[in-house]
Each structure stands twice: as structure tokens, then as C-alpha cells.
Amino acid sequence: MSPPDTSExxxxxxxxxxRFGSNVVLKDLSFTVAPGEHVTLIGPSGSGKTTILRLLMxxxxxxxxxxxxxxxxxxxxxxxxxLGPPREKYLRDVRKHIGMVFQQFNLFPNMxxxxxxxxxxxxxxxxxxxxxxxxxxxxLDLVGLKEKIDxxxxxxxxxxxxxxxxxxxxxxxxxxxxxxxxxxALDPELVAGVLKLLRDIGDTTDITIxxxxxxMGFARDFSHRVMMFDGGRVLExxxxxxxxxxxxxxRTKDFLQAVLAx
Amino acid sequence: MPVWDWNYAFDILPDLLLALVTTIEITLLGSxxxxxxxxxxxxxxxxxxxxxxxxxWAFVEVVRSTxxxxxxxFLFFVLPQFGVTLSAFVVGVVGLGVHYATYTSEVYRAxxxxxxxxxxxxxxALSLPRLRVWTGVILPQAVPxxxxxxxxxxxxxxxxxxxxxxxxxxxxxxxxxxxGSLTFRYTEPYTIAGLLFLLLSYPASMLVRRxxxxxxxx
Numbered sequence: 001m002s003p004p005d006t007s008e009x010x011x012x013x014x015x016x017x018x019r020f021g022s023n024v025v026l027k028d029l030s031f032t033v034a035p036g037e038h039v040t041l042i043g044p045s046g047s048g049k050t051t052i053l054r055l056l057m058x059x060x061x062x063x064x065x066x067x068x069x070x071x072x073x074x075x076x077x078x079x080x081x082x083l084g085p086p087r088e089k090y091l092r093d094v095r096k097h098i099g100m101v102f103q104q105f106n107l108f109p110n111m112x113x114x115x116x117x118x119x120x121x122x123x124x125x126x127x128x129x130x131x132x133x134x135x136x137x138x139x140l141d142l143v144g145l146k147e148k149i150d151x152x153x154x155x156x157x158x159x160x161x162x163x164x165x166x167x168x169x170x171x172x173x174x175x176x177x178x179x180x181x182x183x184x185a186l187d188p189e190l191v192a193g194v195l196k197l198l199r200d201i202g203d204t205t206d207i208t209i210x211x212x213x214x215x216m217g218f219a220r221d222f223s224h225r226v227m228m229f230d231g232g233r234v235l236e237x238x239x240x241x242x243x244x245x246x247x248x249x250x251r252t253k254d255f256l257q258a259v260l261a262x
Numbered sequence: 263m264p265v266w267d268w269n270y271a272f273d274i275l276p277d278l279l280l281a282l283v284t285t286i287e288i289t290l291l292g293s294x295x296x297x298x299x300x301x302x303x304x305x306x307x308x309x310x311x312x313x314x315x316x317x318x319w320a321f322v323e324v325v326r327s328t329x330x331x332x333x334x335x336f337l338f339f340v341l342p343q344f345g346v347t348l349s350a351f352v353v354g355v356v357g358l359g360v361h362y363a364t365y366t367s368e369v370y371r372a373x374x375x376x377x378x379x380x381x382x383x384x385x386x387a388l389s390l391p392r393l394r395v396w397t398g399v400i401l402p403q404a405v406p407x408x409x410x411x412x413x414x415x416x417x418x419x420x421x422x423x424x425x426x427x428x429x430x431x432x433x434x435x436x437x438x439x440x441x442g443s444l445t446f447r448y449t450e451p452y453t454i455a456g457l458l459f460l461l462l463s464y465p466a467s468m469l470v471r472r473x474x475x476x477x478x479x480x
Contacts, residue, residue, distance in 0.1 A: 059383055088392070096389045106384035110402040119398065120388035172388065 008071070010035040010176060010208045011056065015065035016075075018051055018232075025051050027232040029065070033225075035175075036206040040219040040240075043229030044255060049212045053178040056210065057100045058091050070097055070175055096124060099169035100178040103185050105161040107153040113140070113164050114149045120172045132171075139167040143197055159190030163197055170201070177201075179211040191215070198222065216259055220244050228252045271450040274441050278451065281437035282458050288354045288433065289420040295359025296419065297412060300366030301405075305396060307367070308374060325364045331425055333357050338429040354426040362419050369411045373404035410477065413470035417463055434458055 009032035018026040025048045033039050041049040054060045055067055058074060066083070067075040076083040077090045086094075107116050117136035121127040127135070140146045143163040145156075153161055162182055169177060179198065183191045195218045202209060202222055213219055219226055219240060226243045228236040228251075236243060236252050247253055307318055325333065334357040337348060348356065377400055385395040424435035432440075438451035 057383075057387055059386055092389045092391070095386070098387075100383075100387040102380060102383065102387075104378075104380050106378075106380035106387075108381065108384065108399050108403075110399070119390065123391065123394050123398070124389045169387070 008035070009033060010037070010070060011210070012068045013052075013065070014067075016055070016062045016067060017064035018048070018055065018060065018062050025232050026055075026062075029232070029234065031227065031234060031237065033208060033210065035208055037225060038202055038209045038211065038223045039225045039227060040211045040213060040223040041227050041229060042213070042216075042219060042255070042259075043235070047229040048232045049229050050180055053100065053180050053210060053212060056176070056178055057098060058086075058095050069094065092124075096172065097175040098178065099172050099174035099176070100180065101162070101165050101169050101182045103181040105153070105158070105165045105185075107161055107165055107168070109153050112150050112152055113145070113156075116153070116164060116168050117171050120168070125172065135171055136167075139170055140164075142170075142200075143167045144193075157190060158186045159193055162186060162190075162194050166194075166197060166201070174207060176208045176210070179209065179213070181212050181214065183213065183215060214259060216244065216256070228255070230255075265449060266453075267447065267450060270445070270447060271454060274451055275454065277441060278434055278437055278454050278458065281432055281434045284351075284431065285420070285423045285433040286462075288351065288358065288423050288426070288431070289416070291355040292358035292362065292419055292423075293416045295355060296362035296366050296415065299360065299363035301370050301401075303363060303367035304370035304374060307371065322364045322367065325361055330357065330361050330422065331428060333361060334426065334429060350426065350429045350431045353429060354423065354431050357426075358419055358422060362415055365415055366412055369408045369415070370404065372411075373408035374400060376407060377403055407477065410470050410474040413466070413473060417466050417470070420466075421459060421463060 011033040013029050013031050016026055016029040017024065025046075029048075029052075041052060043049055051060060055062055056069065056074065062075050065075070066073060072094050073083065073086070074091070074094055075086070077086040107113075108119070111119065114133070114136055117139060118129070118132040121132040121135055122129060137146065137149065140149055143166060145160055145163055145167075148156060148160065148164070153164065156164065162185075166182070182198070183194050186194065195215060198211075198218070199222060201207070211219070211222070221240070223240050226238060226240045227234050228243065228247070228249070230251055236247055236249055238247070243252065244256065247256065303318060303322065307315060309315075334353060337353045337357050338350065341348065381399055381403070382395070385399055390398070423431075423433050426433060427436035427439065430436070434455045435452075438448075438455040441451045442448040
């Protein structure tokens with residue numbers, strides 16, 4: 001895999017702090033992600049990895065600092081040269097370019113697979129029914145579920161649901177894709193299929209991908225960069241070859257040992 | 263004279279059935295008000311719009327904490343003093359509808375609260391417009407879940423219609439009362455009135471129970 005273009009960052013976290021009540025989850029966090037880069041976030045639970053994805057999806061708002069994606073602020077709205085709190089309409093526009101796949105799939109059970117895939121493209125991107133349908137069929141083909149287009153989510157296995165959820169996120173043609181422990185809720189035998197699909201997507205698209213996972217094998221061959229989090233800070237930020245074989249910190253070693261042992 | 267006179271019973275049946283039509287009309291129209299207004303209340307409460315939220319909360323509490331009869335009297339006797347004169351029929355529909363809307367709104371709220379957080383988050387992740395989130399994702403999941411509870415309120419409403427005899431609506435019980443006062447025979451009219459309610463309420467509640475069972479198995 002060729003190293004991604006590093007000129008203008010796709011994602012910028014600048015001095016971000018996130019608190020839940022008195023619990024500080026992220027402390028003075030700054031990092032950038034280049035367009036097309038695949039970054040995996042690892043670390044013990046409660047270290048703030050998922051919070052980073054949720055901040056990017058605007059499911060949470062940060063308390064300090066700024067976050068921007070594709071050169072536009074997510075955490076603030078620029079009005080008359082000043083930064084203010086973002087309005088819903090503005091946020092909806094910025095996050096059109098961001099997609100997310102959840103641990104629990106979160107497909108809409110009241111719609112068919114087709115309905116799930118066409119919802120965003122028709123309602124948000126303004127595609128016609130036919131265009132959205134063509135896109136849905138193409139994506140279902142990619143995820144290997146073409147024959148399930150008229151099925152309801154409840155009729156699918158967890159692995160199939162997650163592949164539909166991935167297709168649903170891709171149907172929005174996002175610049176940034178957030179993967180939040182997408183295989184954690186799956187039966188072990190279904191994990192490989194989903195990871196293979198994600199590798200294919202990583203190889204064939206230039207989407208910037210941020211990924212929280214406990215699948216270290218996947219993290220190693222999928223990512224350009226791995227960030228090890230601990231206590232709301234980046235402990236280590238390195239290419240997977242380095243981080244998995246000769247990490248700088250004892251804490252990282254311990255964590256990897258604990259994860260790989262199980 | 264026998265306690266039960268079949269000839270008299272058949273004589274008054276058409277009048278009672280005619281009055282039953284009024285009862286059903288009020289029930290159905292009142293249900294439309296209760297089901298729609300309750301939904302509006304539930305959604306507005308969920309949006310937590312400052313001031314409006316407090317006003318709605320106060321309104322719901324007042325309506326729930328005062329007797330329906332007082333509300334009906336208020337609509338019928340007090341509103342005209344402010345230039346708003348409604349027919350007894352309209353007062354019946356509005357009174358029952360608004361009163362029950364405060365209950366159905368709680369039912370809808372429970373249904374909405376039962377939708378997993380992940381559904382809302384998936385809507386955000388797709389950037390769906392807010393109206394579409396409600397009409398396309400949340401309500402289509404929340405409303406079917408609470409249909410049995412809503413059905414039970416419609417049945418209760420049906421049985422509360424006779425209260426409107428207080429403002430002169432000629433529904434079944436009022437009709438029975440008038441027939442009785444003409445002939446001084448009360449057994450047949452009230453018995454038939456009661457049976458008519460039973461004949462409609464019982465199958466309706468069986469239907470609701472079936473709906474409930476289907477929800478459980480689905």
C-alpha cells in the first residue's frame with residue numbers, strides 16, 4: 001500500500017478535551033489524519049477511543065479545543081470570522097461526508113435492506129429512487145448480499161447485518177469512515193468475513209478510515225498508523241510494524257500482551 | 263306487569279341503536295383527536311423546546327388532575343362567555359379527545375423511549391433531516407409497539423361517552439333515560455344500553471389482546 005498523501009490533513013484534533021461530568025475522557029488531544037489514511041485506535045477500555053469516533057460523528061460535543069474534517073469545523077461553526085456553537089443545519093451538512101459503522105449495526109428494522117441503503121442517498125444526497133437503487137445493488141454485490149436486498153434486517157445473521165450496515169455507510173460516498181468495534185458483537189465465525197470486506201474496501205477506495213478494534217491482526221495489516229491510547233492521551237503513535245513489534249512504552253507492551261494472550 | 267317486556271324492548275331498540283350511532287361517532291372522532299394530539303404532545307415534549315415544554319407539561323397535568331366532567335362543563339358553559347360557543351356534540355369530541363390525548367401522549371412517550379439509542383445515532387450518522395428521523399425511523403417503530411395500549415384507551419373513551427348526557431348529548435344512556443322517563447319502565451332501556459356497550463367493548467378488547475399477543479411473539 002502506498003503511503004497516503006500528507007499535504008492537507010483530512011481530520012484535525014486540536015487541543016480537544018472531553019468530559020462526562022467530572023470524568024475527563026480526553027485530555028488536550030491533538031492529532032491529524034491524512035486523506036486516505038487508515039488509522040487504528042487501540043488501548044484499554046475507557047481510554048477514550050470510541051469517544052473520538054463519536055466526536056467525529058457529532059454524537060458528542062467536545063468541551064475544549066477544535067475538531068475539523070475536510071477543512072471544516074465540526075466542533076464549531078464559523079460565522080463572520082468568529083467561531084460559535086454549531087447549528088444543527090450546519091452539522092448535517094458537514095457530517096454528510098462522514099460515515100459510521102456501529103458495534104450493534106443499528107440497521108432500521110422497519111425497512112428492508114434496500115430501504116436502509118436508499119434512505120440516506122435519497123433523503124440527504126438527493127438521488128433519485130433509481131439512482132439510489134442502482135447504488136444499493138452495486139454495494140450489496142460488493143458485500144456479497146445481493147440476494148438479500150428485499151430481506152428485513154431481522155432475517156439476517158449478525159455478520160450479514162454488519163455487512164449491510166457497511167454498505168449503508170458507503171452508500172453516502174463518505175470521505176471519512178468511522179468503524180466502531182464493528183466485529184465485537186459478532187459470533188467468532190462471522191468476524192473473518194466482515195474483516196475481509198473491510199480490507200477490500202481499504203484497498204479499493206481512498207476513504208479515510210478511523211477504526212477502533214480489538215482485532216490486532218486486522219489492525220496490523222489494515223492500518224497505516226496505529227495510535228495507542230491510555231487515560232485520554234495518545235501514548236504512542238506509530239506505523240503498525242513498529243508499534244506491534246517494538247513499542248516505545250512498557251504500557252503498550254503490557255496492553256498488547258494482554259490482548260494477544262486471550 | 264312482567265319485569266321484562268319483550269315487546270317494549272323491541273319497540274325501543276331502534277331509538278337506542280340510533281343513539282348508539284352518536285356514541286360511536288363521538289368515540290371515533292374523539293379518538294382521532296386523542297391519537298393525533300397525543301402524538302403531537304409526545305413529540306413536542308421530546309424536543310424539549312424551552313417554555314413550550316413547560317406550558318405543555320402544565321396543560322397535561324391540569325387536564326389529568328381534573329375530572330373530565332369539569333372539563334366538559336367548562337367547554338360547554340364557560341367558553342361561550344368568552345365568545346366561543348360549541349355544540350354539545352363538538353364539546354363531546356373535543357373534551358374527550360383532549361382529555362385522552364394527555365393519556366395517549368404518555369403511551370407514545372413510552373414507545374418512543376423504548377427505541378434504542380443506536381437508532382437515533384444511525385440517523386445522525388446518515389445525516390437524515392429531523393422530520394424524516396421521526397416519520398421514517400422512530401415513529402414507524404414506536405407506534406406499532408403501543409397500539410394495544412392505545413386501543414385500550416379508545417375502549418375506555420367509548421365507555422365514557424355517556425358522561426356527555428350532562429350537557430344533553432343524546433347518546434345511548436341519555437336516550438335510555440329519556441325512554442324510561444316517558445314510560446316509567448327503566449329495566450329494558452338501561453339493560454339494553456348496557457348490553458350494547460358490552461357487545462362492542464368486549465370484542466374490541468379481545469382484539470386488543472390479540473394485538474398484544476402478536477407483539478409479544480413478533
